Amino acid sequence: MSAPADCSTTFALTEGCIVLSKKIQILLFILPAIVLVGIFVYGFTAYTFQASLTRWRDVGLGGSFVGLENYIRLFTRDRVFKTSLINTLKLTSIFIGVTIPLGLLLAVLLDLKIKGRGVFRLIFLLPLSFSFVASAAMWTWMFSPNIGSINAFLRVIGLEALTQPWITSEKQALICIAIAYIWQFSGFSTLVYYAGISGVPPEISEAAKIDGATTFQRYTRVIIPMQKPATLTVLMILLMYSLRVFDLVWLMTGGGPGTSSEILATFMYRTAFNRNRFGYGASIGTIMFILSVIIVIPFFLKLRRSEYE
Amino acid sequence: MKRLFVVFLVTCFLIAGSVTLAASKDELIVYHWWTAGGEKEAIDALFEAFLEEHPNAKIVENPVAGGGGGIMRAQIKTMIMAGNPPDTFQITYGHGMISSFASVLQPIDKLIKGYNIPESVYEWGRVNGKMYGVPLNLMQNNCLWYNTDLVEKLGIKMPIESIYDFLVVCSKIKEAGYVPLAVGAGMGQKFWLGTLFEAINSSLPGGGADFLNEYYAGNIVPSESSVFKNTLQVMKTLIDNNLINDDFSALTWDQAGDLMATGKAVFYVMGDWAKGHFTAMGLKPRVDFGYQPFPGSGGTFVGHADCFVLPVGVNKQLAKDWIKFLTTVKAANTFCPIKGAAPFVLDAPLDVYDSITKEILGYFRDENVSKVLSQFGAPPESYLDVFGTTFSKFFNNPVINEDTLAEFDYAYEEVFGF
Numbered sequence: 001m002s003a004p005a006d007c008s009t010t011f012a013l014t015e016g017c018i019v020l021s022k023k024i025q026i027l028l029f030i031l032p033a034i035v036l037v038g039i040f041v042y043g044f045t046a047y048t049f050q051a052s053l054t055r056w057r058d059v060g061l062g063g064s065f066v067g068l069e070n071y072i073r074l075f076t077r078d079r080v081f082k083t084s085l086i087n088t089l090k091l092t093s094i095f096i097g098v099t100i101p102l103g104l105l106l107a108v109l110l111d112l113k114i115k116g117r118g119v120f121r122l123i124f125l126l127p128l129s130f131s132f133v134a135s136a137a138m139w140t141w142m143f144s145p146n147i148g149s150i151n152a153f154l155r156v157i158g159l160e161a162l163t164q165p166w167i168t169s170e171k172q173a174l175i176c177i178a179i180a181y182i183w184q185f186s187g188f189s190t191l192v193y194y195a196g197i198s199g200v201p202p203e204i205s206e207a208a209k210i211d212g213a214t215t216f217q218r219y220t221r222v223i224i225p226m227q228k229p230a231t232l233t234v235l236m237i238l239l240m241y242s243l244r245v246f247d248l249v250w251l252m253t254g255g256g257p258g259t260s261s262e263i264l265a266t267f268m269y270r271t272a273f274n275r276n277r278f279g280y281g282a283s284i285g286t287i288m289f290i291l292s293v294i295i296v297i298p299f300f301l302k303l304r305r306s307e308y309e
Numbered sequence: 310m311k312r313l314f315v316v317f318l319v320t321c322f323l324i325a326g327s328v329t330l331a332a333s334k335d336e337l338i339v340y341h342w343w344t345a346g347g348e349k350e351a352i353d354a355l356f357e358a359f360l361e362e363h364p365n366a367k368i369v370e371n372p373v374a375g376g377g378g379g380i381m382r383a384q385i386k387t388m389i390m391a392g393n394p395p396d397t398f399q400i401t402y403g404h405g406m407i408s409s410f411a412s413v414l415q416p417i418d419k420l421i422k423g424y425n426i427p428e429s430v431y432e433w434g435r436v437n438g439k440m441y442g443v444p445l446n447l448m449q450n451n452c453l454w455y456n457t458d459l460v461e462k463l464g465i466k467m468p469i470e471s472i473y474d475f476l477v478v479c480s481k482i483k484e485a486g487y488v489p490l491a492v493g494a495g496m497g498q499k500f501w502l503g504t505l506f507e508a509i510n511s512s513l514p515g516g517g518a519d520f521l522n523e524y525y526a527g528n529i530v531p532s533e534s535s536v537f538k539n540t541l542q543v544m545k546t547l548i549d550n551n552l553i554n555d556d557f558s559a560l561t562w563d564q565a566g567d568l569m570a571t572g573k574a575v576f577y578v579m580g581d582w583a584k585g586h587f588t589a590m591g592l593k594p595r596v597d598f599g600y601q602p603f604p605g606s607g608g609t610f611v612g613h614a615d616c617f618v619l620p621v622g623v624n625k626q627l628a629k630d631w632i633k634f635l636t637t638v639k640a641a642n643t644f645c646p647i648k649g650a651a652p653f654v655l656d657a658p659l660d661v662y663d664s665i666t667k668e669i670l671g672y673f674r675d676e677n678v679s680k681v682l683s684q685f686g687a688p689p690e691s692y693l694d695v696f697g698t699t700f701s702k703f704f705n706n707p708v709i710n711e712d713t714l715a716e717f718d719y720a721y722e723e724v725f726g727f
Contacts, residue, residue, distance in 0.1 A: 059386045060412030060621070073727075079719055080698075140496070146556045168495070168558035170705050254497030257558040258702030273383035275691035276409055277727070 045289065052286045056279035063279045070283035081284070083259050084267040087174055088291075091249075091263060092242040094178040095185070100234055102182065103189020104227070108219055110190070111197045128187040136251030139180040143167040143252075170260035173253050177261055180248050185241075189234050196230030197223055232303045236296060243292045264288045336367050337627045339617075340398035342381045343648075344374040345563050347585025351648035358643040359634050366627055371395065377498060377562075377685075379693065389413050394620035396628040402434050402444040402614035403686015405525065414441040415619045417632055424636035426653040433682050434616065442616030443635045446650035449669045450683045451508040451603040451611040454577040454587070456569050457596065459487060463575070468601040472512040472543060475604040479552040482575050490547065491574035492557040493565025494704070499697030501562050501579070502704060503684045506696075508578050510540045511681070512605030518679030521611070525687035527725030532714035545707040557704070570598065578603060580613075580683075581669055585649030600665045602672065610678050613686040614653065688724060695720045 020028070052070055056063025074081045106124050110117050127135065142149045143166035151163040167176045200223050208218045246265040249255065255262035255270065262270075264284060272281025343352045349372070356368045373381035378401065385398050394413070400406055407414070416439040426444065434442055453469075460467055463485055469475045479489035494501045510516040515536040523529050524537075531537045547553050554560070554568060562579060563586050569577040570587055577583065587598050594600070602610075619632055634640050641652035646661045651670040659667055672678050684692055699720040703713060 058412050059389055059410060079716070140559070144556060144559045146554070146559075165555065166559075168556050250497065253558075254495075254499065256495070256499055256698070256701050257705045259698060260705070269383070270694055273386055274379055274694035275723075276386075276689075277691070 048282045048285050048289075051279055052283035054279040054282075056282075057276050059276065059278075066279070070280045071287075073280070074283055074287065080259050080262060080267055084255075084262040084264050085287075085291075087261060088243065088263040088265075091174060091178055091181075091245065092239065094175070095181050095242045095245075096235065096238050098178075098182050099185050099189050099238060100231065102186045103191075103234065104193050104224065104231075106186065106190040107193035107197055108224075110194055111223075112215075124190050125187040127184045128191075130184065132184070132247040133251060135180060135184055136248050139176070139183075139248075140167065140252050143176045167253055168257060170257050173257060173261040177249050177252055180252065181242070181245065184248075185238065189238070192230050192234050193227060196227045200226055229303070232299060236299045236303060239296055239299065240292065243295065244288060264291075334625055334627065335365050336369050337397070337625070337631055338369045338371070338395040339631075340371045340373060340381055340385060340395045342373055342378040342399060344372045345586060346589030347587075347647065347649055348582065350589065351585065351644050354647055355640060355644040358639055359631060362634065363627065363630065377500060377693070379497065379500075382690070389620065392622075394622065396623050396625055397617050397619060397631055399615055399617055400442065401685040402442050402616035403682045404434060404436050405682075405688045405692070406686050406690050407434055407441050407616075407618075408436045409690040410618065411436045411441055413621050415621055415623070416441060417443060417619055420619075420629055420632045421636050425655045427655065429680060430614075430653055433614075433686065442618045443632050444614040444616045444653055445635050445640070446615055446645050446648055447612060447653050447670070447673060448580045448582060448614060448650050449602075449610060449612050449672070450504050450580040450685075451511050451606045451609065452579060452581050452583070452669075453508075453601050453603045454566070454569060454579065454583055455599045455601075456572055456575055457599050459572055459575045460599070463487070465575070467599060469604040471605040472509065475512075476543070476546060476552070479547070479576070480550065483550065483552055488554045488568060488574035489552045489576060490554075491565040491568040491577040492553045493560035493562045494557050494697070494701060495559040495564075496561050498561055499701040500684070500693040501565075501697075502700035503693065503696050504580065505578050506540060506544065506700060507611045507681075507683055508603035508606060509543045510536065511609040511611055512603055513539050513543070516540065517606065517609035517611075518681045521609075521681045521687075525682070525684070525692070527688075527721075531717035531721055532711075537717070538709065538714070541703065541709050541713075544703070545709060548704060548707040558701070581651070581666070582649050584663075584665060585647065588649065594663045594665045600668070607672075608678060609681060610672050611681045611683050612673065613683040692724045695723050 051063065053065060053067060054063025055066045055069070106120075110121055110124070114120075130138075141147070145151055145163070145165045145168055148166065150166070154160060154163050164172060167173050204222060204226075205218055208222045213221065244265055245263065246269065249261060249263055249266050250269070253261045255266040265288065268281050268284040268288065271277045271284060275281075339356075341352060343349055352370075352372075356370065360366060360368065373384055378399065381398070382400065385394070388394050400410060418440045421440060421443050424443070430444060430447075431440065434440060434444060455465075455467065459465075459482075463482060465478055465482075469478060482489040492501070492505065507521065510520060511518075513536060516539075520529070520534070520536045524534075529537065554565070554574065557565065560568075562583075565574075566577055566579060566583050566586055567590075568574040570590055570592055581600075584594060584598075584600070588594065592598055617632060617635055619628060636654070638652075638654055638657045641654045641657050642661050644650075645652045646663075646666070649666070651662065651666050651673065659670070662670070673680070681687075684696070699716055702716065
């Protein structure tokens with residue numbers, strides 16, 4: 001009787017071993033993930049697109065094929081779609097435009113090794129740990145014109161003239177939501193930048209110091225320019241998130257007053273589940289998907305290029 | 310040994326999972342949206358009464374707060390689409406709302422045979438001649454609630470007879486430094502503006518049953534209706550003259566009710582479930598707060614009900630027993646007094662109800678009062694969201710012109726035409 005073959009190192013055909021090439025082994029390991037992502041991401045994306053081509057108005061019945069009718073209505077007749085598209089882009093711009101510089105600023109402040117920075121770090125990062133429901137309840141209360149803490153504070157310090165209607169105003173509701181999102185995500189942006197700044201080799205900073213650079217110059221001329229990969233990472237993650245935000249908007253204003261804070265995601269939900277226009281809602285979802293791809297892909301390619309560089 | 314342990318663990322998880330997914334025949338999975346004061350106590354009492362008759366049963370309740378049931382209905386739809394409906398769930402009673410779900414519901418005519426309610430109530434809920442929901446509690450929507458202390462303090466004579474008198478009184482209240490009329494339509498509850506619309510409409514010439522029945526059937530184009538425009542005009546008067554609280558977009562219905570209950574506002578327009586909320590706060594009907602039909606709308610009863618339904622595919626006897634139980638006097642008289650509603654069942658003794666509920670029931674049973682099914686039951690479900698949003702836009706920019714009316718026409722077409 002011969003000794004059993006050593007299969008642990010066998011990649012070629014050997015007697016007594018189940019032989020798989022290394023590529024097949026790798027494939028087998030990632031197969032479960034491929035199948036799940038294939039079904040639950042790509043499969044359902046395709047299903048959503050297919051549903052968007054139907055007139056589907058009954059929860060228990062499927063839709064009938066209507067081609068591109070839903071899309072045509074969205075772009076030619078729908079009075080809310082254009083508003084929600086513009087609001088989505090506005091919210092994204094404000095959110096990204098403030099969260100990234102704010103995160104960078106806070107990260108620099110943390111890096112300056114000022115006294116008590118541990119406390120500041122905790123304060124900056126704490127909002128990240130809040131659930132959206134809790135922060136929505138908190139901000140809704142703060143922005144309430146009559147019982148809210150912001151207006152109450154303004155009244156206490158004698159600045160009643162500056163009190164605002166906040167989330168009850170068509171002009172201010174979206175800004176209030178943006179502030180809540182910025183508060184919640186600035187900690188994430190700070191975290192990424194802080195990691196990026198901490199990763200700058202100390203000798204580079206030291207060399208700049210020896211060359212006579214001030215602290216301000218060291219940050220603006222040396223350290224911050226080196227944060228391009230961190231910026232791209234934060235930008236891409238926040239962009240992907242902000243284009244499909246739903247939670248805080250839904251919980252704080254429900255898209256109101258009127259449609260003043262309606263965004264694509266709330267409009268899609270409302271259309272599909274409150275109005276029973278499942279096919280029409282799917283067409284809004286497809287537009288959101290296309291919009292995300294168009295906006296995010298260039299940044300994704302840029303990020304990949306910068307990784308290779 | 311290690312491998313055996315892993316297999317054991319996986320088996321345990323699988324068994325636990327399958328046990329969780331397949332609820333036993335003694336479990337009744339119920340979805341409802343009663344979470345506010347008064348409502349919660351009422352459904353708890355109802356469950357308790359049911360369990361007295363089914364001591365081995367267990368109720369797995371899933372209360373989903375918010376949106377006047379809109380959030381729960383959305384959740385139910387996803388469960389139905391996934392082929393996993395609960396054993397029973399709550400929706401508002403009315404042919405419009407029920408027809409939105411009818412394709413996934415079982416007819417329950419046989420189960421509720423002998424339910425002693427007026428034939429007109431059966432008609433409210435029939436879809437294609439069949440009953441899909443068992444109505445539990447009668448609610449009046451065109452109610453005006455008032456703070457008795459403030460009314461006395463300000464010398465307001467109640468009841469107020471007409472909408473015009475009401476507007477005059479509101480102006481006086483405003484001058485006295487109080488909020489005349491509390492409104493709450495925030496946090497995804499814009500549809501309450503539709504309840505105010507119904508109350509005001511019912512007080513105007515040409516409004517009420519004649520208008521609302523046709524309007525909710527999709528037969529009236531808003532811009533072509535002088536009654537619709539007059540109703541908007543009254544709403545505009547309330548807004549332009551600051552006769553409502555300016556933070557209505559930030560308050561839920563119960564928070565707006567609290568303005569009246571705590572003496573910040575004098576009046577509040579809301580269905581009679583508000584009474585359950587007030588009594589849960591410790592206030593006494595007729596002592597701390599009063600009621601009258603909305604001024605000028607006494608000839609119209611705008612109402613609706615809540616009902617429970619039986620989804621297709623549910624064959625559990627316990628679920629059928631639950632539907633049958635809801636037709637009993639015991640169920641009505643356990644639930645309705647706490648909820649602040651009136652019973653449908655004609656042979657229910659009324660001694661457990663307060664005088665306001667008896668008065669409301671008196672209106673409902675009065676043949677001279679026209680009955681109208683409200684926005685929660687008569688039109689398709691989408692009406693609540695579409696018109697809630699359109700009314701909200703109007704309340705924030707109360708201008709009546711061609712653009713405004715075109716917005717309402719568009720909304721109407723979206724509900725009844727699209």
